Amino acid sequence: MKSASFIAPCYNEELVIEEYYRRVTAVAEKTPQYEFEIVIVNDGSTDRSREILDQLAEKDKRVKVIHLAANQGHQTALFAGIEHASSDINIVLDLDLQDPPELFEEFVSKFDEGYQVIHAQRTKRPNETFFKLMSAKIFYKLLKFISNIELIENCGDFRAFTKEVRETICLFKEKHKFLRGLFVLVGYRQTVIQYDRDKRYSGETKYTLFKMLNLAADAVLSFSQFPIRLILIMSFIMWGASLIYLTKALISHFVFSQTIPGWTSIIFLQVFFTGLILFFMATIGTYIGRVFEQGQQRPAYWIDYKKNLDE
Numbered sequence: 001m002k003s004a005s006f007i008a009p010c011y012n013e014e015l016v017i018e019e020y021y022r023r024v025t026a027v028a029e030k031t032p033q034y035e036f037e038i039v040i041v042n043d044g045s046t047d048r049s050r051e052i053l054d055q056l057a058e059k060d061k062r063v064k065v066i067h068l069a070a071n072q073g074h075q076t077a078l079f080a081g082i083e084h085a086s087s088d089i090n091i092v093l094d095l096d097l098q099d100p101p102e103l104f105e106e107f108v109s110k111f112d113e114g115y116q117v118i119h120a121q122r123t124k125r126p127n128e129t130f131f132k133l134m135s136a137k138i139f140y141k142l143l144k145f146i147s148n149i150e151l152i153e154n155c156g157d158f159r160a161f162t163k164e165v166r167e168t169i170c171l172f173k174e175k176h177k178f179l180r181g182l183f184v185l186v187g188y189r190q191t192v193i194q195y196d197r198d199k200r201y202s203g204e205t206k207y208t209l210f211k212m213l214n215l216a217a218d219a220v221l222s223f224s225q226f227p228i229r230l231i232l233i234m235s236f237i238m239w240g241a242s243l244i245y246l247t248k249a250l251i252s253h254f255v256f257s258q259t260i261p262g263w264t265s266i267i268f269l270q271v272f273f274t275g276l277i278l279f280f281m282a283t284i285g286t287y288i289g290r291v292f293e294q295g296q297q298r299p300a301y302w303i304d305y306k307k308n309l310d311e
Contacts, residue, residue, distance in 0.1 A: 003035040003087035006101065009077035010040050013095045014048040020095045021056055021063065027104045028062075034089070038063045041081040044071030057307035065307040072301045075177045078157060080301050083170050084309060091160045098197050099158040106193055107160040116165050116188040120158040124196040151184060152192060159183060175300060 006024050010017065021038065028036040042050055042065060050067060057063045066084055068077065078092060089111060093099055099120065110118045157179060161169075168186050169179070184190075 001033065001035050002089065003037070004031075004089040004091065004104070005037050005039055005085035005087035007039045007078070007081040007085050007090060007092050008041070008095050009043050009074055009081060010045060010049055010053065010095055011043040011071065011074070011077070012045045012047045012049060014045075014052055016095050016097060017049060017052045017056070020097060021060075023097060024093075024101050025060075025062075027101050031104065031108075035087075036062055037085070037087060039081045039085050040065050040095075041077040041084075042067045043073070043077035044068055054307060061308050063307070064309045066309065067304040067306070069302050069304040075179055076300050078179060079169075079177055080303075082166055084306075085166060088163050089160060090163070090166050092157050094157065099156075100195065100198065103193070103195060110191055110193065111160070111162070113191075114189060115191045116162045117183055117186075117190040118160045119152050119155045119183070119190065119192045120160075121152060121192050121194045122154045122156070122197045123194050151180060155180065155192070162188075164188070173300070175298075177300075 008020070013020075017040075024036070024038055028034070038060075040053055040063065042053055053063070053065045053067075057065045064084065066080055068080065072080075082090065082092070089107070091101075091104065091107060093101055103120065107118050161183065165183075165186060165188055168188075169182055172182055
């Protein structure tokens with residue numbers, strides 16, 4: 001019998017956990033030829049999520065719960081779930097049920113065609129603000145321009161992949177992970193299916209603007225050296241601009257006998273270039289800081305306890 005894992009991170013999702021369980025188990029009942037497991041990683045929730053997950057694990061041994069000892073963020077919690085899954089087919093599906101578990105049969109049909117990674121692409125995104133939609137569109141185009149990966153536009157973390165792909169993903173040990181990029185980077189035979197996204201079942205999104213910006217920074221810094229190259233490009237531009245300014249000043253003084261009075265332009269240029277230098281130093285420092293964090297070799301996450309999983 002083939003096996004399938006539904007993998008989800010959980011942070012303060014007490015209002016949706018039971019409905020998620022009901023929807024996924026309904027899919028399992030419709031496809032008895034697969035042995036299912038539901039791997040949920042509790043990412044340091046402070047509501048009743050821990051209690052609800054433990055109750056479900058006691059009732060149904062297919063529910064496998066990992067309780068992290070501290071909140072580590074969505075991508076790290078998701079990676080922990082991927083590491084603990086053990087099935088032939090693996091599906092990443094957030095608890096908010098904006099992405100339908102009923103696409104399982106469509107995923108299976110693509111696996112039967114020989115594909116190993118199936119990305120789910122959103123055609124409609126109801127109840128999302130214009131700012132979020134436009135910023136996401138700009139982000140995907142920017143990352144495509146400055147990096148060597150071809151991110152699939154309007155694809156989040158909802159995807160299915162084989163055991164071989166899961167094992168490959170688990171080899172990546174960088175601290176700041178951008179899993180959407182890693183799944184494109186690893187290769188294998190990939191394809192895309194499309195679906196209409198639903199509104200969130202209940203509760204509020206945990207992806208604040210600050211977290212979205214952090215995710216975007218992880219993507220850029222993990223898959224592109226463009227910010228470093230930009231420093232070199234800007235240095236040449238500024239060097240050229242300074243020569244033009246110097247030439248203009250010399251012509252004004254020696255040809256037209258005009259000297260620009262005052263110190264406004266000098267102060268402006270000093271402030272401008274000082275800010276520019278500090279910005280470049282911060283960019284370099286960010287890369288160095290990540291090298292420092294990676295060199296510490298701290299674990300990406302640590303576990304409080306597990307349910308229905310071997311120690």
